[in-house]
Amino acid sequence: MASLREIKTRIGSTKKTKQITQAMEMVSTSKLRKAEENAKNFVPYMEKIQEVVSSIASGNIEVSHPMLTSRPIKKTGYIVIASDRGLAGPYNTNVLRKLNEAIQERHQSKDEYTIIPIGKVARDFCRKLDHPIAHEVTGLPDQPTFAEIKEIANYAVGLFADEEIDELNLIYNHFISAISQEVTETKVLPLTDIEAGESQTSMYEYEPDQEQILEVLLPQYAESLVYGALLDGKASEHASRMTAMRNATDNAEEIIDELTLSYNRARQAAITQEISEIVSGAAAQE
Amino acid sequence: MKTLTVSVVTPDGPVLEDSYDMVSVRAESGELGILPGHIPLVAPLTISAVRLKKEGNTDLVAVSGGFLEVRPDKVTILAQAAEKPSEIDVDRAKSAKQRAEQRLNVTKSDEVDFNRAKLALNRAINRIDIADQ
Numbered sequence: 203m204a205s206l207r208e209i210k211t212r213i214g215s216t217k218k219t220k221q222i223t224q225a226m227e228m229v230s231t232s233k234l235r236k237a238e239e240n241a242k243n244f245v246p247y248m249e250k251i252q253e254v255v256s257s258i259a260s261g262n263i264e265v266s267h268p269m270l271t272s273r274p275i276k277k278t279g280y281i282v283i284a285s286d287r288g289l290a291g292p293y294n295t296n297v298l299r300k301l302n303e304a305i306q307e308r309h310q311s312k313d314e315y316t317i318i319p320i321g322k323v324a325r326d327f328c329r330k331l332d333h334p335i336a337h338e339v340t341g342l343p344d345q346p347t348f349a350e351i352k353e354i355a356n357y358a359v360g361l362f363a364d365e366e367i368d369e370l371n372l373i374y375n376h377f378i379s380a381i382s383q384e385v386t387e388t389k390v391l392p393l394t395d396i397e398a399g400e401s402q403t404s405m406y407e408y409e410p411d412q413e414q415i416l417e418v419l420l421p422q423y424a425e426s427l428v429y430g431a432l433l434d435g436k437a438s439e440h441a442s443r444m445t446a447m448r449n450a451t452d453n454a455e456e457i458i459d460e461l462t463l464s465y466n467r468a469r470q471a472a473i474t475q476e477i478s479e480i481v482s483g484a485a486a487q488e
Numbered sequence: 489m490k491t492l493t494v495s496v497v498t499p500d501g502p503v504l505e506d507s508y509d510m511v512s513v514r515a516e517s518g519e520l521g522i523l524p525g526h527i528p529l530v531a532p533l534t535i536s537a538v539r540l541k542k543e544g545n546t547d548l549v550a551v552s553g554g555f556l557e558v559r560p561d562k563v564t565i566l567a568q569a570a571e572k573p574s575e576i577d578v579d580r581a582k583s584a585k586q587r588a589e590q591r592l593n594v595t596k597s598d599e600v601d602f603n604r605a606k607l608a609l610n611r612a613i614n615r616i617d618i619a620d621q
Contacts, residue, residue: 243501247497247499250497250564258530348500348569352568406528407527415555418516418553
């Protein structure tokens with residue numbers, strides 16, 4: 203049995219670990235709240251832009267735009283949203299596994315795809331496996347603003363517009379609730395599956411004409427899809443870290459309980475032994 | 489008198505939502521004035537000031553592009569960035585203006601960077617102008 207002092211040090215260090223994980227959990231909880239709020243703020247913008255895009259797309263079939271038409275796929279772009287830091291449970295692993303599966307399933311050579319990793323973990327992963335990286339983004343703040351993500355979204359949409367890539371996919375963790383997130387892969391470009399808006403969305407006049415509107419609207423739409431995914435991903439990251447840290451705190455508590463138990467047992471054993479020594483010593487003198 | 493509900497939304501959240509008598513904007517095809525009861529319309533906007541009129545007062549909102557959606561009783565402006573004059577960070581706009589000017593001096597006119605710098609310059613000037621008024 204470990205000595206009393208040994209057990210005591212272990213209890214002490216486990217307690218300290220618990221304090222840290224508890225603090226991290228609380229930080230993640232508040233970050234998650236903010237991230238959820240950001241995502242909520244974004245909803246009206248997204249809904250509106252979707253409404254206008256779908257009303258144009260459904261209203262007129264003659265409209266064509268390079269972003270709306272699918273062409274033969276020679277090269278695929280992936281935007282992978284992971285985090286900069288670890289300690290987020292299965293958050294990063296799940297996304298990267300999905301990426302690997304997608305690549306192995308669809309592509310034979312490295313010329314057929316390119317990756318835009320967001321977050322240090324994703325970047326390091328791609329470098330290690332020697333995947334082609336088109337552009338990388340690291341050090342995004344926990345509450346990204348649109349201005350910060352605009353550049354990357356712009357770049358990705360630009361790649362498609364310049365026919366560098368023929369489709370653009372997003373891989374990220376979709377936030378369902380604080381305890382559950384799901385890895386999702388969505389196709390951003392080409393915009394083939396715009397749902398036709400409800401018939402009540404009125405027919406618009408276009409000023410100057412539809413083509414020019416699409417010219418402005420579609421890149422914005424695609425960029426906001428990317429931004430939406432990023433907000434979603436950030437919320438998932440905080441939720442995932444929160445859960446991981448809560449589990450760690452619970453585990454630490456369990457260990458502390460067990461250690462305290464064996465500490466008490468050891469102390470009691472020592473006391474019992476002392477008493478029996480004294481008693482037998484006294485008995486010998488009589 | 490009938491009024492228009494105007495909302496300005498950006499990806500970072502709604503900037504403004506209120507009712508006004510008239511909205512005038514600078515669209516890519518020219519100046520547009522919108523009164524209540526306008527026919528449904530969609531138009532892209534330039535980097536400019538949106539002027540919202542209510543009972544003789546005019547409110548300004550700086551928009552960095554985006555577009556305008558009009559319904560008979562509602563106007564929605566979707567922009568990637570939009571600010572009320574009081575929210576504009578003039579120092580930031582000024583330094584952005586300087587950066588853009590420097591970049592314009594070094595890059596050639598046919599490069600992508602040049603266009604980007606020009607847009608950045610326009611945005612900065614627009615913000616400074618509106619904040620001054």
